[in-house]
Amino acid sequence: MSNQITIGVLSYQGSVEEHLHCLEQLPNVRAIPVKTLAALEEADGLILPGGESTTISKLLDIFGLMEPLRKRIEGGMPVWGTCAGMILLAKEIVGEPAHLAVMDITVRRNAYGTQLDSFTELVTVPEICTQPIPLTFIRAPWIEKADEKKVQILCRLHGHIVAARQGHMLVTSYHPEVTDDRHTHQYFANMVVSSAE
Helix, strand or coil: CCCCEEEEEEEECCCCCHHHHHHHHCCCCCEEECCCCCHHCCEEEEEEEECCCCHHHHHHHHHHHHHHHHHHHHHHEEEECCCHHHHHHHHEEEEECCCCCCCCEEECCCCCCCHCCCEEEEEEHHHHHHHEEEEEHHHHHCCEEEEECCEEEEEEEEEEEEEEEECEEEEEEHHHCCCCCCCCEEEEEEHHHHHHC
Protein backbone atom coordinates (compact mmCIF):
# COMPACT_ATOMS: atom_id res chain seq x y z
CA MET A 1 0.00 0.00 0.00
CA SER A 2 1.66 3.21 -1.09
CA ASN A 3 -1.08 5.77 -0.51
CA GLN A 4 -2.66 6.35 2.87
CA ILE A 5 -6.30 5.41 3.30
CA THR A 6 -8.70 6.68 5.96
CA ILE A 7 -10.81 4.10 7.77
CA GLY A 8 -13.50 5.29 10.15
CA VAL A 9 -15.02 3.49 13.12
CA LEU A 10 -18.64 4.38 13.91
CA SER A 11 -18.16 5.81 17.38
CA TYR A 12 -21.49 5.97 19.17
CA GLN A 13 -21.19 2.82 21.26
CA GLY A 14 -19.34 -0.49 21.44
CA SER A 15 -15.73 -1.58 20.86
CA VAL A 16 -14.66 1.68 19.21
CA GLU A 17 -11.26 2.28 20.86
CA GLU A 18 -10.23 -1.33 20.27
CA HIS A 19 -10.87 -1.06 16.51
CA LEU A 20 -9.12 2.32 16.28
CA HIS A 21 -6.10 0.81 18.08
CA CYS A 22 -5.98 -2.15 15.63
CA LEU A 23 -6.22 0.13 12.59
CA GLU A 24 -3.44 2.38 13.89
CA GLN A 25 -1.11 -0.64 13.82
CA LEU A 26 -1.59 -1.17 10.07
CA PRO A 27 0.73 0.47 7.53
CA ASN A 28 -0.65 3.44 5.56
CA VAL A 29 -3.95 3.47 7.44
CA ARG A 30 -5.29 6.57 9.17
CA ALA A 31 -7.99 5.71 11.70
CA ILE A 32 -10.74 8.19 12.66
CA PRO A 33 -13.80 8.05 14.91
CA VAL A 34 -17.02 8.75 12.99
CA LYS A 35 -19.93 10.49 14.73
CA THR A 36 -20.76 13.23 12.23
CA LEU A 37 -21.57 13.56 8.54
CA ALA A 38 -18.27 15.41 7.99
CA ALA A 39 -16.30 12.51 9.49
CA LEU A 40 -18.31 9.98 7.46
CA GLU A 41 -17.51 11.86 4.26
CA GLU A 42 -13.81 11.83 5.18
CA ALA A 43 -13.70 8.03 5.50
CA ASP A 44 -12.70 5.77 2.59
CA GLY A 45 -14.13 2.79 4.48
CA LEU A 46 -16.05 2.26 7.73
CA ILE A 47 -16.17 -0.29 10.54
CA LEU A 48 -19.47 -0.79 12.37
CA PRO A 49 -18.24 -2.16 15.72
CA GLY A 50 -19.63 -4.69 18.13
CA GLY A 51 -21.91 -3.29 20.83
CA GLU A 52 -25.68 -3.05 21.10
CA SER A 53 -27.24 -2.94 17.62
CA THR A 54 -30.55 -1.37 18.71
CA THR A 55 -28.74 1.42 20.59
CA ILE A 56 -26.38 2.12 17.67
CA SER A 57 -29.35 2.18 15.27
CA LYS A 58 -31.23 4.67 17.48
CA LEU A 59 -28.15 6.91 17.69
CA LEU A 60 -27.72 6.79 13.89
CA ASP A 61 -31.30 8.09 13.67
CA ILE A 62 -30.84 10.73 16.39
CA PHE A 63 -27.67 12.11 14.79
CA GLY A 64 -29.16 11.97 11.28
CA LEU A 65 -26.57 9.54 9.93
CA MET A 66 -28.78 6.55 9.05
CA GLU A 67 -29.70 7.69 5.52
CA PRO A 68 -26.31 9.25 4.62
CA LEU A 69 -24.59 6.05 5.78
CA ARG A 70 -27.00 3.85 3.80
CA LYS A 71 -26.37 5.99 0.69
CA ARG A 72 -22.57 5.77 1.10
CA ILE A 73 -22.76 1.98 1.44
CA GLU A 74 -25.13 1.65 -1.53
CA GLY A 75 -22.73 3.88 -3.46
CA GLY A 76 -19.90 1.40 -2.88
CA MET A 77 -18.07 2.55 0.28
CA PRO A 78 -16.39 -0.51 1.86
CA VAL A 79 -18.00 -1.36 5.19
CA TRP A 80 -17.24 -4.04 7.76
CA GLY A 81 -19.73 -4.99 10.46
CA THR A 82 -18.45 -6.94 13.46
CA CYS A 83 -21.09 -8.58 15.67
CA ALA A 84 -23.64 -5.75 16.18
CA GLY A 85 -22.36 -4.24 12.93
CA MET A 86 -23.37 -7.44 11.12
CA ILE A 87 -26.88 -7.04 12.55
CA LEU A 88 -27.03 -3.40 11.38
CA LEU A 89 -26.13 -4.36 7.79
CA ALA A 90 -28.50 -7.36 7.44
CA LYS A 91 -31.61 -7.10 5.29
CA GLU A 92 -33.39 -9.43 7.71
CA ILE A 93 -33.10 -10.01 11.47
CA VAL A 94 -34.96 -12.99 12.93
CA GLY A 95 -37.98 -11.64 14.85
CA GLU A 96 -37.03 -7.96 14.51
CA PRO A 97 -37.14 -5.12 11.97
CA ALA A 98 -33.96 -4.47 9.97
CA HIS A 99 -31.80 -1.34 10.35
CA LEU A 100 -29.58 -0.32 7.39
CA ALA A 101 -30.86 -3.35 5.42
CA VAL A 102 -28.15 -3.35 2.74
CA MET A 103 -26.71 -6.89 2.79
CA ASP A 104 -28.53 -9.99 1.54
CA ILE A 105 -28.29 -11.96 4.77
CA THR A 106 -30.65 -13.05 7.56
CA VAL A 107 -29.11 -12.76 11.02
CA ARG A 108 -30.05 -14.20 14.42
CA ARG A 109 -29.14 -11.89 17.32
CA ASN A 110 -27.41 -13.29 20.43
CA ALA A 111 -27.33 -16.69 18.72
CA TYR A 112 -24.43 -17.81 20.91
CA GLY A 113 -26.20 -16.92 24.17
CA THR A 114 -25.17 -14.52 26.92
CA GLN A 115 -21.88 -12.86 27.88
CA LEU A 116 -21.14 -15.95 29.99
CA ASP A 117 -21.24 -18.10 26.84
CA SER A 118 -18.37 -16.14 25.20
CA PHE A 119 -15.61 -18.29 23.71
CA THR A 120 -12.57 -18.21 21.41
CA GLU A 121 -11.60 -20.83 18.83
CA LEU A 122 -8.62 -21.08 16.48
CA VAL A 123 -10.04 -21.32 12.96
CA THR A 124 -8.61 -21.02 9.45
CA VAL A 125 -10.49 -18.48 7.32
CA PRO A 126 -8.75 -19.11 3.96
CA GLU A 127 -9.86 -15.84 2.34
CA ILE A 128 -8.35 -13.89 5.27
CA CYS A 129 -5.36 -15.99 6.37
CA THR A 130 -3.86 -19.40 5.56
CA GLN A 131 -3.05 -20.03 9.25
CA PRO A 132 -5.61 -20.52 12.04
CA ILE A 133 -6.55 -17.24 13.72
CA PRO A 134 -8.39 -16.66 17.03
CA LEU A 135 -12.10 -16.01 16.56
CA THR A 136 -13.72 -14.57 19.71
CA PHE A 137 -17.51 -14.67 20.08
CA ILE A 138 -19.22 -12.40 22.65
CA ARG A 139 -23.05 -12.50 22.67
CA ALA A 140 -22.52 -13.00 18.95
CA PRO A 141 -25.03 -13.34 16.12
CA TRP A 142 -24.72 -15.79 13.28
CA ILE A 143 -26.03 -15.73 9.72
CA GLU A 144 -29.05 -18.02 9.33
CA LYS A 145 -29.38 -17.46 5.58
CA ALA A 146 -27.37 -15.79 2.82
CA ASP A 147 -28.28 -15.16 -0.83
CA GLU A 148 -25.92 -17.67 -2.42
CA LYS A 149 -25.85 -15.78 -5.73
CA LYS A 150 -24.69 -12.54 -4.09
CA VAL A 151 -22.95 -13.45 -0.83
CA GLN A 152 -19.60 -15.24 -0.47
CA ILE A 153 -19.42 -17.40 2.68
CA LEU A 154 -15.95 -16.90 4.23
CA CYS A 155 -16.29 -19.05 7.34
CA ARG A 156 -18.65 -21.53 8.99
CA LEU A 157 -18.24 -22.67 12.58
CA HIS A 158 -20.15 -25.73 13.86
CA GLY A 159 -22.52 -25.43 10.88
CA HIS A 160 -23.25 -21.72 11.23
CA ILE A 161 -22.04 -18.88 8.98
CA VAL A 162 -19.84 -16.50 11.01
CA ALA A 163 -18.11 -14.49 8.25
CA ALA A 164 -19.31 -13.41 4.81
CA ARG A 165 -18.69 -10.87 2.09
CA GLN A 166 -20.95 -9.26 -0.49
CA GLY A 167 -18.82 -7.12 -2.79
CA HIS A 168 -17.66 -4.14 -0.71
CA MET A 169 -19.48 -5.34 2.45
CA LEU A 170 -17.79 -7.62 4.99
CA VAL A 171 -19.39 -9.08 8.13
CA THR A 172 -17.98 -11.15 10.98
CA SER A 173 -19.75 -12.59 14.03
CA TYR A 174 -16.42 -12.63 15.82
CA HIS A 175 -14.49 -9.76 17.46
CA PRO A 176 -10.92 -9.59 16.07
CA GLU A 177 -10.38 -6.29 17.88
CA VAL A 178 -10.20 -8.07 21.26
CA THR A 179 -7.31 -10.31 20.12
CA ASP A 180 -3.72 -9.61 19.03
CA ASP A 181 -4.45 -10.88 15.52
CA ARG A 182 -4.70 -8.20 12.81
CA HIS A 183 -5.43 -10.36 9.75
CA THR A 184 -9.12 -9.42 9.48
CA HIS A 185 -8.34 -5.71 9.87
CA GLN A 186 -5.67 -6.03 7.16
CA TYR A 187 -8.12 -7.88 4.92
CA PHE A 188 -10.62 -5.03 5.27
CA ALA A 189 -7.88 -2.42 4.69
CA ASN A 190 -7.02 -4.26 1.45
CA MET A 191 -10.72 -4.07 0.45
CA VAL A 192 -10.62 -0.30 1.03
CA VAL A 193 -7.42 0.07 -1.03
CA SER A 194 -8.94 -1.94 -3.91
CA SER A 195 -12.05 0.22 -3.79
CA ALA A 196 -10.00 3.45 -3.84
CA GLU A 197 -8.12 2.22 -6.92
